[in-house]
Amino acid sequence: MESLMDFGLHRPYETALIVIAILVFFQSVRVAQQYQRAVVFFLGRYARTAGPGLYFMIPLLEWQRKLDIRTVTAAVEQQEAITRDNVPIKVNAVIWYRIVNPEKSVVEVVDVQNAVVQVSQTTLRSLLGKHTLDELLKAQDTVAEAMQQSIDKVTEPWGVKVELVEMKNVEIPPSMQRAMAQEAEALREKRARLIKAEAELDAAEQLRQAAEVIMQNPAALELRRMQMLTEVGAEQNTMTIVMMPSEFVAMARSIGDMAKKP
Secondary structure (H helix, E strand, O other): OHHHHHHHHHOHHHHHHHHHHHHHHHHHEEEEOOOEEEEEEEOOEEEEEEOOEEEEOOOOOEEEEEEEOOOEEEEEEEEEEEOOOOOEEEEEEEEEEEEOOHHHHHHOOOOHHHHHHHHHHHHHHHHHOOOOHHHHHHOHHHHHHHHHHHHHHHHHHHOEEEEEEEEEEEEOOHHHHHHHHHHHHHHHHHHHHHHHHHHHHHHHHHHHHHHHHHHHOHHHHHHHHHHHHHHHHHOOOOOOOOOOOHHHHHHHHHHHHHHHOO
């Protein structure tokens, strides 16, 4: 310690230079995290992009701006617009983006985060007017993908990559909600009636085929009658059934045919 003090007393200029060099060294040392990049400017001109890890800067001649290159989640404020079929709606969305070119993100735009959000809001509002309400409700993935491509096209010169866009919520007027509920109920009733009609048609077709089989073999009709009696008797009811021979039926049919002749 004494030797250092003696050196400082006997050689003040050398000591001052050493102290200045040490201060300059510590002022020039910089560290950037793995998820950070430093955009370095030399006398106001872009010099390089430094990081991650240890790097050096020239004090008083170079200055920096650090950027986070991790994916950023930004909420798009609720936008009110009118769809292509003249329905007023309110939609909000969420976007995920990240900086892929730190130089452009600093040089080409003042506030990159605010710029991306503003572009997202205007793009969302313009896309709502190009789609119908059914498309927004049923094909949200398609609309979100179109929105992503539009935003990414605008933000690409800023060194920003839009990774994902999702529509968070779609609000429609209460009157339209009631109308849609009535429409859905009518569609369900329509499907129920169609299914019931198809079942009746299939049953009628089966009965027609059964009648053709019975007409080909009259004995089958007698067997069907006997089966009907067995079913009625098994139910233990008070129904009275009067059986008539099939010859009487055939005779009555013949008399009716003769009466029709002129």
